[in-house]
Amino acid sequence: MPTSEENKAIVGQFLANGVSSDASIAMVTDDFRWTGPRSMEFMFEGGHELVGGESLLGLPYLDHALYNGYEAGNGSNVHFMIAEGDIVIMEFDAQFTGWEGEAYHNYYCLVFVLRDGKIAEVREHADTKYVWDTLLATQEKRDAVLGRLSRLRAGESL
Numbered sequence: 001m002p003t004s005e006e007n008k009a010i011v012g013q014f015l016a017n018g019v020s021s022d023a024s025i026a027m028v029t030d031d032f033r034w035t036g037p038r039s040m041e042f043m044f045e046g047g048h049e050l051v052g053g054e055s056l057l058g059l060p061y062l063d064h065a066l067y068n069g070y071e072a073g074n075g076s077n078v079h080f081m082i083a084e085g086d087i088v089i090m091e092f093d094a095q096f097t098g099w100e101g102e103a104y105h106n107y108y109c110l111v112f113v114l115r116d117g118k119i120a121e122v123r124e125h126a127d128t129k130y131v132w133d134t135l136l137a138t139q140e141k142r143d144a145v146l147g148r149l150s151r152l153r154a155g156e157s158l
Helices: 004-017 038-044 052-066 126-137 141-154
Strands: 030-037 049-051 076-084 087-097 103-115 119-128
Touching: 004 076, 004 087, 004 103, 004 119, 030 052, 038 126, 038 141, 049 052, 052 141, 103 126, 119 126
Parallel strands: 030 119
Antiparallel strands: 030 049, 076 087, 087 103, 103 119
């Protein structure tokens, strides 16, 4: 059983690889789950959870649909990562620009649950009212984000 420090290193490597990379997908359990905020479930396929490692391939689509010029890792600042046993918690903030030029700066907390040296679950917490007020406040904005998301999921580029 890995130590707390080893689990922090596993999470750090998972994030450094890029969560949708083949290397990171290999770091999750067969029954992996990424649980997003319930109030954002309209952005996820099939509710507010991604299930299975392959589901991580679509995670960047959410960010690309919301933020103009999104690049993984850019615009984020980790405040801390703590661990106790098989639980690792990371707080970070992210700054991006919306597709209509909106300045976006939000804070996130990710809770990682590890099992036997692999990531079994990620629970994402964020101020979704801020997301809504900044990037989704009108029907036109929501339709535009969902349209971009649909095109990305269909394999099209933006």
